[in-house]
Amino acid sequence: MNTDRGGDEPSVVGGDVVLLAFTRALRAAGVPVTHDRAHGFLAAAALLGVDDQRGTYLAGRATLCAGPDDLERYDQVFTAFFGRDGLPRPRPAQSEGVPGFSGLPESDGSGAGETAEEELVRARASDAEVLRHRDVATLSAAEKHRLAGMFATLRPRPPVRRTARHQRWHRGQVDAPRTLRASLRRMGEPAEIEWRRRGVRPRRVVLLVDVSGSMSGYADALLRLAHRFTQVGLERRGVVETFTVGTRLTHLTRAMRIRDPERALVAAGETVPDWSGGTRLGETLRFFLDRWGQRGMARGAVVVVFSDGWERGDPTLLGEQMARLRRVAHRVVWVNPHRGKAGYEPVQQGVLAALPHCDDFVAGHSLAAFAELSEVISRA
Structure with missing residues (x-):
């Protein structure tokens, strides 16, 4: 032609x-x-x-x-x-x-x-x-390259918690001590009423990313999402901790704090030893709680688990550790990349063991799903 x-x-x-x-x-x-x-x-x-x-x-x-x-x-x-x-x-x-x-x-x-x-x-x-x-696992190399640049459009807002301290505000509770001091400065004459409210600060977010073989098609996108959460958290004085789970647990927060996303993913690739391996969610979750979580990292935090639930170990152990995590965390979110696909049913043993202890069960297969997940976390 x-x-x-x-x-x-x-x-x-x-x-x-x-x-x-x-x-x-x-x-x-x-x-x-x-x-x-x-x-x-x-x-x-x-x-x-x-x-x-x-x-x-x-x-x-x-x-x-x-x-x-x-x-x-x-x-x-x-x-x-x-x-x-x-x-x-x-x-x-x-x-x-x-x-x-x-x-x-x-x-x-x-x-x-x-x-x-x-x-x-x-x-x-x-x-x-x-x-x-589009499902990120089905994209070509060129489409993944385009999608990598689109992660910058995500602007997740860190969840917040109230603090014991109060701060001045234009409404709320009457700040009696400050109002009284203002009246004394006027020699007892009535002064303008001062107001206060409980202060807020960002709540810690903990991301547990499954990098086993069944999740290999989503690992790159999920780590880019974790990097985006970490960078926004640093801008707003929030704390975001990232771990990968598979046959073992790996702490990736230092790599995710590198500003450039490509360098951060290279550093993550050099740190994680069990890419595309098996999945022992119960054992790695127990290790996380024993060493980090129960001592304070997960206490009062929003914990997000990215996994399809294919558990090679004992699903009973996974259920026990999820119950233990639920007792210390503020909110537990399970993100399954297959959740947003038509006809999906949570029949995997790992998912069935974990769901009773999750506050939210959401999809995580596309950039649009990641944006919805950001809203779920920000409202936690």
Whole structure:
């Protein structure tokens, strides 16, 4: 298939006219059809043959749809455009001097190109939104690279707790001592009433990230999320502690405090010895509570466990340690990457043992799910 005009628009001959009109109808229906996808669709349809209705249908689904949300609209537009009896017959090839249909207009200096440019901008924004909802374990290397830059858009707010000390405020409780001192400075004359409230400070957050083999597709994204939580915590004087769990427990807080995320992940990779190994959640959780948690790190903290619940050890031990963790922590959140998938049922022994002792059971498979998790933690 030939291209002209600098590669911005495919030349239209024969059945290409119909196919380009179809891509324009899809764009009008809300499917983000870009120039590159239109080129890919025409090339795929040419290989399969324009007269092959099923081949053209499958070629369009494979090249024009950016995500699951586009499939239903694609089917509706395809049925409305081509009907149920088959594709329309392709028209004869046009001569070079006859202007043909173009679903991808080029700029001619009159402002018509601005519409196409606006459509491209909307398409890119839509692509980013689709990527936010994609399962991170299914992304290609290029998509993971794009997603890594999007973690900077997350702005988690650390949870807060009330302190014993009071602070001045514009409403709340009457601050009797300060009000009395102000009156004495006026020689007993009535003074303006002073108010106070209980002070607040960030609550500690503890992240336990499963890096076993079954979680290998999510480990990179989860550590980037832990890095983001740590950096925001440092900005707002909060405390975020990060551990990895697998066949052993590894303390990663020092690596997560490195400002650059790529350097932080390299440091984490050099620190963790059990990447993609087995899962002994019960044993590692007991070790965490014995050495760090019960002594103060988990006491009054929000503890977040990232795991799919595939436990190689005794699930009874995991249930006992989760009950022990629940007694000392302020709130326990279990994040399962499969929780947000259609048809998921918590049937794993580890999940069944842990759920009775969790305050929240949330999804953790996409950037959008991570944003929702941030809200859950901030409200804890």
